[in-house]
Amino acid sequence: MPDTTSPTGEYLLEVKNLKKYFPIQKGFMRRTVGNVKAVDDVSFFIREGETLGLVGESGCGKTTTGRLILRAYQPTGGSIIFKDRNLGAINIPELDKRHMLTLRRNIQIIFQDPYSSLNPRMTLLEIVGEPFILHKIASGKEIKDRVAELLKKVGLRPEYMTRYPHAFSGGQRQRIGIARALALGPQLVVCDEPVSALDVSIQAQILNLLRDLQSELHLTYLFVAHDMSVVEHISDRVAVMYVGKLVEMAETEQLFGSPLHPYTEALMSAVPKPDPRYHDTNILLEGEVADPANPPSGCYFHPRCRYATPLCKQETPSLREVRPDHFVSCHRAEELTLAGVTATTVTFKGKHST
Ligand SMILES: Nc1ncnc2c1ncn2[C@@H]1O[C@H](COP(=O)(O)OP(=O)(O)O)[C@@H](O)[C@H]1O
Numbered sequence: 626m627p628d629t630t631s632p633t634g635e636y637l638l639e640v641k642n643l644k645k646y647f648p649i650q651k652g653f654m655r656r657t658v659g660n661v662k663a664v665d666d667v668s669f670f671i672r673e674g675e676t677l678g679l680v681g682e683s684g685c686g687k688t689t690t691g692r693l694i695l696r697a698y699q700p701t702g703g704s705i706i707f708k709d710r711n712l713g714a715i716n717i718p719e720l721d722k723r724h725m726l727t728l729r730r731n732i733q734i735i736f737q738d739p740y741s742s743l744n745p746r747m748t749l750l751e752i753v754g755e756p757f758i759l760h761k762i763a764s765g766k767e768i769k770d771r772v773a774e775l776l777k778k779v780g781l782r783p784e785y786m787t788r789y790p791h792a793f794s795g796g797q798r799q800r801i802g803i804a805r806a807l808a809l810g811p812q813l814v815v816c817d818e819p820v821s822a823l824d825v826s827i828q829a830q831i832l833n834l835l836r837d838l839q840s841e842l843h844l845t846y847l848f849v850a851h852d853m854s855v856v857e858h859i860s861d862r863v864a865v866m867y868v869g870k871l872v873e874m875a876e877t878e879q880l881f882g883s884p885l886h887p888y889t890e891a892l893m894s895a896v897p898k899p900d901p902r903y904h905d906t907n908i909l910l911e912g913e914v915a916d917p918a919n920p921p922s923g924c925y926f927h928p929r930c931r932y933a934t935p936l937c938k939q940e941t942p943s944l945r946e947v948r949p950d951h952f953v954s955c956h957r958a959e960e961l962t963l964a965g966v967t968a969t970t971v972t973f974k975g976k977h978s979t
């Protein structure tokens with residue numbers, strides 16, 4: 626694995642050789658017959674104040690990675706070093722129960738589905754105000770004031786706080802989810818496909834809200850998505866995952882302009898074409914995503930890769946830094962010239978930003 630250790634300690638989060646294997650159990654005795662290697666030796670870092678996009682097809686391990694960071698799962702191996710403002714630099718999987726409560730204040734999540742992630746029996750006041758009660762931070766009238774403030778921040782009217790989630794649209798519900806996630810002033814927010822369930826017209830509004838809140842509140846994001854154009858719009862750097870492994874990681878402009886991994890190239894060509902910058906060659910991602918319980922030999926991408934050679938079937942490439950800050954795991958990274966897009970000024974669904 627490459628050494629992604631920061632000489633200056635500038636990283637807010639540093640994930641090293643992270644693994645999560647889910648056992649596959651069969652029969653009456655529930656014998657373990659194999660493992661789903663959902664996250665398999667993944668290393669990356671996130672600098673304070675930036676957004677790292679984590680992208681890949683469904684099933685490649687993005688949500689599991691996010692859940693490991695939140696300590697919803699205990700990893701099979703590896704470390705997750707987080708610079709907590711109260712606890713200092715800690716390894717999340719080793720944290721004891723008492724300190725977990727503190728950590729929960731500083732790492733929060735925004736979920737994909739704003740319909741199932743909000744309790745339908747709770748009012749907005751209860752949903753957004755609950756973290757203050759759980760963490761014994763405020764009570765009574767103070768909670769009301771804080772909730773009103775949060776609702777305003779996410780573009781909702783404070784008068785709505787007595788209503789229930791069913792009274793709101795998908796985009797509004799996601800705003801409620803964001804308000805709850807931000808209630809305790811987190812340092813890091815894991816955004817797990819926060820716009821994937823929303824209408825395209827609403828997606829840009831939520832992405833822009835997340836960006837505005839990031840600069841106002843000095844937030845750091847791990848932004849998970851399967852859509853390259855969404856990731857491009859919001860990320861400072863992007864990490865690409867395939868079947869539990871990281872295959873490429875670079876600054877957004879680098880990754881989109883000069884991708885080094887054939888999977889990244891194929892993902893970009895799969896973007897629907899209203900955006901003319903995405904080339905029309907349409908490198909189809911043929912075949913299914915490999916099964917993480919039974920991955921192919923060598924490079925996991927080889928059955929779908931149009932550049933594969935016999936070596937690719939035999940040897941698994943490891944992630945290496947090919948250019949400064951540009952990591953890739955492909956045997957042929959130096960010799961291939963792959964198609965990218967000019968990603969300096971991003972046009973996203975009619976919304977213009979840089
Ligand atoms: N709790 C679980 N038990 C067993 N397998 C799981 C569990 N959660 C996820 N997986 C499997 O791990 C792989 C990665 O899943 P996930 O992290 O949800 O991917 P993504 O978010 O990229 O779609 C998939 O093959 C999925 O079926």
Ligand code: SF4
Nearest residue numbers: 924927930937955956
């Ligand atoms: S290592 Fe080989 S199969 Fe894998 S992405 Fe590179 S060229 Fe394709």
Ligand SMILES: [Mg+2]
Nearest residue numbers: 684687688689
């Ligand atoms: Mg997911």
